[in-house]
Amino acid sequence: MRLSPRFSLVVAAGLAAWLGACQLDKDQKPARPVIHYSLSAATTAAGEDGEPVIPADVQTNIAGSLAMLFGTPENPQFQLLPEWKDEGFNPNWPAYPVGEDGSGEVDLGSLEADNRLYWRRQIAAIEAGQWARVFVQDFTPDLREKWNELCAQTPEEARGEDFKKAAVELFVGYYPRLSASAELYRQHCLHCHGAEGGGDGPTAPFLNPRPRDYRHGTFKFTAVGKSVPRRVDLYRILDEGVTGTSMPSFRRFSQAQLHGLVDYVRLLSMRGMVERSLVGTYVEEEMLTSADVADAYQTVWEKWNKANEKALVFEGEVPLPTPETIAHGRELFMDAKAGNCFSCHGAEGRGDGASAFALDPETGEIKPTYKDDWGNEILPRNLRLGIFRGGRRPIDLYRRIKNGIAGGPMPEAASTLSSDDIWHLVHYVGAISERPQHAPKAASHGDAHGDAPASGDGHGTEKH
Structure with a gap:
């Protein structure tokens, strides 16, 4: 079928207008939805009379307490207890030892060796002075920010051996901030596990078994029975995935990135546990105090800190199958x-x-x-x-x-x-x-x- 010249002209004009309307300015970025932490459905549920079981003002108090203790999706962080500051213990930085504003939970030597391998192409480009080939992925925004800052401080013609050494150390010593781990979670985990880790992401209804709800502190496949998991239990799940389910292996990421995801999953889990504890306290006592909030936070942290003590390790000789x-x-x-x-x-x-x-x-x-x-x-x-x-x-x-x-x-x-x-x-x-x-x-x-x-x-x- 042949189209008339007039009809062809109309179609061409309409197509050009449509393409023009759809084209984004080169500096314009797609809209990025803002994520907020919410209270669980159990906390906000209404009673038989239609009124919330937990009054609205108490819900606001709980939400504010959780924000104080765990931050926001854009800026997640563990609040430091006074005794932690005295000890130099900071769970926001597991790669640093206790006493040096860290928690000492991650083997720094293993981390650096893995970083050297994971970022080997970037390191090779740095050592060769090929700056345009030093590509830093979107899911390590804090590393990219530090790399850009380092480059901005020294023009290309002045980048000698000292610059190269500092640049290599930047990649080898990388450990993500919680905000960077939250971004990685947002890109790869949220669609199943949800913003608060409730196993209620947009793809969750289509999956069987359903994604894990972290907020109870209950994880099925660990070495600690019914207790909260150890770091190594969560790391292993991320590294290996869960056979027979939709949970994949994330082995394509570095050790630092996987440990960062462990940090963030633990934060979401602890946040949910503290929320449940505060709700339970209010139901029992019909009031909440700042002391209740502090006690709930400390109690939950004690459970996680003692997880290694709960591990089931068989010390005897394993009998051979016969x-x-x-x-x-x-x-x-x-x-x-x-x-x-x-x-x-x-x-x-x-x-x-x-x-x-x-x-x-x-x-x-x-x-x-x-x-x-x-x-x-x-x-x-x-x-x-x-x-x-x-x-x-x-x-x-x-x-x-x-x-x-x-x-x-x-x-x-x-x-x-x-x-x-x-x-x-x-x-x-x-x-x-x-x-x-x-x-x-x-x-x-x-x-x-x-x-x-x-x-x-x-x-x-x-x-x-």
């Missing part, structure tokens, strides 16, 4: 007075146990029996698939059986089974898995338990 230990594991699996695993996981371990499902009397449909702590339906793991979200190593399975899984119906077996019995169950579960179980050769105690300091780079070299 036909006898596997057979005994099967017996425990099927014994209602011992492991009782079959009641949920089924006699063949396919996640179809009788207690895991029930008939809905209204619809006549068979539905899952169990829900997690957030009210989401949850199914027992199909052990035959060999997909274990908390890790496939023997120590991972040992911890899941002995401690249970926080936030879900998986019970702990510590009170009913001996350590040998638990290892026999581990061997049985490994034997029925369709995938070969990962059983590394004897290694250092830390490596065998996944507790060694985060090392390996994930940037082109082998990582175990």
Whole structure:
């Protein structure tokens, strides 16, 4: 079909006008939504009379207290307690030692070695004097700001060895500010986990299982049972992801960036825990004081500071799997007075146990029996698939059986089974898995338990 010249002219003019309207000025940036922290739905809920259970003025008080303790999405920070200042303890800077305005939680030597590898192209460009090739990503805005400041102080023709040394040290010693980690979270985590870490981001309704809600301080796959996690537990989840879920591995980022995300996830989790504590105090006492706020903050921090003490570490000799230990594991699996695993996981371990499902009397449909702590339906793991979200190593399975899984119906077996019995169950579960179980050769105690300091780079070299 041929178009008339007049019609073609009209179309061309309209298209030009449309393109002109859509074109942004080269200096104009797209609108950036401002993110605010909000109180949880439980805190703002209304009672049967339609009035908020927590009065509006108390909600305002709680929100203000949380802002004082944890800052805002644009400027997140942990408020320092007076005794922390005296000790030189500052959780906002984990890479610095205690006594030097840090918390000493991150191995600085490992961090610098990884930074040197992660930023190797930028460092090579600096050493070669090729300044235009020193590219700093958007998700490290504080590093980019420092690099720009350094360049602004010295013109290109005056950039000698001293400048190069300072520039290399800038990249090698990089550790993100909490605001930079919040920006990284915004770009890569918020769409699932939400602004406050409530597991309620815009993509969350479409995911199964639902993203983790940090605000309770409950994390399922750790080495500490029902306690709050250690830093290494959170780091491992970010580094490895969670098999069988939408939680990916973020190994493409540097150790510093991953530790920065750990810092920010902990901040969101502590913020939620303090909020719940303050709400509980008000419900019980019908008032809130500044002392209540300080006590809640300190109590929550004490829990996180003691997380390492709660870790389940097996000190004995791990028994090797044999036909006898596997057979005994099967017996425990099927014994209602011992492991009782079959009641949920089924006699063949396919996640179809009788207690895991029930008939809905209204619809006549068979539905899952169990829900997690957030009210989401949850199914027992199909052990035959060999997909274990908390890790496939023997120590991972040992911890899941002995401690249970926080936030879900998986019970702990510590009170009913001996350590040998638990290892026999581990061997049985490994034997029925369709995938070969990962059983590394004897290694250092830390490596065998996944507790060694985060090392390996994930940037082109082998990582175990």
